Amino acid sequence: MSDDTENIFIIGFDILPSHSPKSKKAPKFACVVMRDGVILNEHQEISRGALLKLTREISPKWLCTDNIFEIVPDSKSLFRLVDRIPTETRIVQVTGVPPRQIALKILARRYSINVKGKPDALQSARIAAQLVSMGVGHSLECYSEQSEIKISRGKKPGRGGQSANRFRRRIHSEIQQMTRFIESQLKEADIDYDIDIRKSDFGYSSARLVTNATLPIIRSLVETKKSGDWKVLISPVRK
Numbered sequence: 001m002s003d004d005t006e007n008i009f010i011i012g013f014d015i016l017p018s019h020s021p022k023s024k025k026a027p028k029f030a031c032v033v034m035r036d037g038v039i040l041n042e043h044q045e046i047s048r049g050a051l052l053k054l055t056r057e058i059s060p061k062w063l064c065t066d067n068i069f070e071i072v073p074d075s076k077s078l079f080r081l082v083d084r085i086p087t088e089t090r091i092v093q094v095t096g097v098p099p100r101q102i103a104l105k106i107l108a109r110r111y112s113i114n115v116k117g118k119p120d121a122l123q124s125a126r127i128a129a130q131l132v133s134m135g136v137g138h139s140l141e142c143y144s145e146q147s148e149i150k151i152s153r154g155k156k157p158g159r160g161g162q163s164a165n166r167f168r169r170r171i172h173s174e175i176q177q178m179t180r181f182i183e184s185q186l187k188e189a190d191i192d193y194d195i196d197i198r199k200s201d202f203g204y205s206s207a208r209l210v211t212n213a214t215l216p217i218i219r220s221l222v223e224t225k226k227s228g229d230w231k232v233l234i235s236p237v238r239k
Contacts, residue, residue: 009060010034012129013051014121015070021048022073029071030121033058034129044122055085064092064132066104066124068140079238082142087215087236094128094137107131143236147218151179152206154231169202171229176203178232185221186211210237 013031021027029051033041046054048071055063065071068091072078082091095101108115108127111134119127131137153171179197186193186209193211197204211218215236225232 008035008062009058010062010064010129010132011051011055011058011060012064012125012127012132013046013071014065014124014128016045016121021069021071021077027071030125032122032125032129033060034133037130037133039126039129042122042126052081052084055089059086060089062092062132062137062139063089064094064128064137066093066095066128067101068093078140079142087143091140091142092132092137093140094131097138104128107136111136142239143215144239145212145214146237147211147213147215148235148237149182149209149211149218149222150206150231150233150235151175151182151204151208152231152233154228167229168200172200172203172205174203175205175207175230178230179204179207179209182209182222182232189213189217189221191217191221 011031011033013029015021016028016030019025019027019029027048028045029043029048031043031046031051031054032039033054043050043054051071063085068078072081078091085091093101095104095107102110104124104127105115105119108119108131111131113127113130115123115127128137153175179195183193183195191211191213193209195210196208198206215234218234222232222234224234
């Protein structure tokens with residue numbers, strides 16, 4: 001993990017003893033919030049939902065732990081977890097790449113972090129955040145370097161009649177115009193893309209563009225629109 005770790009938020013977490021993401025009982029965690037190497041907040045017991053809500057509120061650069069499968073039961077669930085946190089947040093397993101992980105306590109000593117005995121959940125969360133602030137850990141990359149843009153109808157027209165046809169004509173025409181505008185922005189920025197269009201009698205009913213550019217680049221060119229008669233949604237493409 002080589003990204004600059006200064007002037008950013010980090011959330012470190014660890015599951016509480018006798019808790020498991022595979023259990024029917026909702027697991028609880030301990031977590032810390034760090035910025036510039038300083039612990040700002042500590043939570044001795046927090047639910048998974050509250051932890052994810054905190055992550056969405058703070059939008060940390062790193063969400064880190066010693067074992068990612070303490071918050072998700074399997075690899076498939078990892079994608080659902082990623083969908084619930086900000087796209088800018090990266091998940092880090094500080095103990096390294098499976099199956100060559102290094103125990104948290106050994107890493108702590110290697111990087112001169114004081115540990116006495118077996119660390120509890122809150123101490124483990126703190127150690128994880130400290131290690132990430134030093135650039136230690138393996139970032140779990142769930143997304144590729146591509147981004148997806150979807151332009152589609154936001155509201156459904158009525159069941160029939162002239163007013164419904166006018167509405168459909170206007171919306172499909174606007175979706176076509178927006179799609180062409182986005183294409184022009186991508187071409188001007190010299191970004192390659194693939195496009196899939198659903199045509200209608202009045203224009204486009206929807207369009208999907210997959211670009212060879214990262215999310216921050218696309219967001220600097222195209223504005224998200226989540227409400228109204230039609231919408232524009234931007235998201236990273238899964239690996």
